[in-house]
Amino acid sequence: GDSVTQMEGPVTLSEEAFLTINCTYTATGYPSLFWYVQYPGEGLQLLLKATKADDKGSNKGFEATYRKETTSFHLEKGSVQVSDSAVYFCALSNAGNNRKLIWGLGTSLAVNP
Amino acid sequence: NAGVTQTPKFQVLKTGQSMTLQCAQDMNHNSMYWYRQDPGMGLRLIYYSASEGTTDKGEVPNGYNVSRLNKREFSLRLESAAPSQTSVYFCASSEGQGIYRADNEQFFGPGTRLTVL
Numbered sequence: 416g417d418s419v420t421q422m423e424g425p426v427t428l429s430e431e432a433f434l435t436i437n438c439t440y441t442a443t444g445y446p447s448l449f450w451y452v453q454y455p456g457e458g459l460q461l462l463l464k465a466t467k468a469d470d471k472g473s474n475k476g477f478e479a480t481y482r483k484e485t486t487s488f489h490l491e492k493g494s495v496q497v498s499d500s501a502v503y504f505c506a507l508s509n510a511g512n513n514r515k516l517i518w519g520l521g522t523s524l525a526v527n528p
Numbered sequence: 529n530a531g532v533t534q535t536p537k538f539q540v541l542k543t544g545q546s547m548t549l550q551c552a553q554d555m556n557h558n559s560m561y562w563y564r565q566d567p568g569m570g571l572r573l574i575y576y577s578a579s580e581g582t583t584d585k586g587e588v589p590n591g592y593n594v595s596r597l598n599k600r601e602f603s604l605r606l607e608s609a610a611p612s613q614t615s616v617y618f619c620a621s622s623e624g625q626g627i628y629r630a631d632n633e634q635f636f637g638p639g640t641r642l643t644v645l
Contacts, residue, residue: 447632457638457639458532458636458639459618459636460635461633461634461635504570504571515573515586518570518571519570520569521570
């Protein structure tokens with residue numbers, strides 16, 4: 416079945432450092448891919464998404480490119496801030512799964528001043 | 529718009545007690561979901577409702593029941609709470625327009641933190 420694998424955390428960075436959180440997936444067909452973010456004590460919110468191969472999703476300085484050839488959707492940000500400290504979840508949606516979201520386990524990011 | 533709202537925010541139960549978690553959305557979404565979130569296990573789907581009048585089991589339905597009361601509301605019931613059900617519960621909703629939609633963005637509520645002693 417479909418699945419999502421994220422790099423394990425926690426990830427700890429200094430402010431202004433470059434961030435990469437790896438996400439790879441296994442799916443049949445052409446899924447849509449998502450990154451969600453969960454700030455401390457809150458629910459999840461959509462950060463960015465891509466619905467077809469080579470699409471780049473972007474928001475709040477974060478970017479991720481849908482790479483079908485490597486089945487990846489890595490999250491990147493050029494310069495992280497303390498306010499980016501959160502848990503990041505990669506997910507996919509596929510017609511074969513009745514469009515339910517398939518989730519990665521989440522990657523915790525802590526940014527130190 | 530309030531988005532997705534959940535009540536209560538916090539709850540402590542004793543083993544064997546029952547309770548209902550309430551969820552409502554005001555975005556006219558067709559689909560609604562209940563998840564639990566546990567450390568190291570990410571999000572796990574308990575039940576979902578693809579449209580008003582239908583409900584289906586997710587990955588971890590045992591010990592839970594749901595009711596899609598109307599298009600807005602989707603409740604989760606624990607009939608006899610167990611310590612293993614200590615978790616954070618999230619409700620979510622999405623448009624769910626059918627197989628021709630390219631995406632299925634879900635909108636989440638703030639969560640209910642449940643402790644079962």
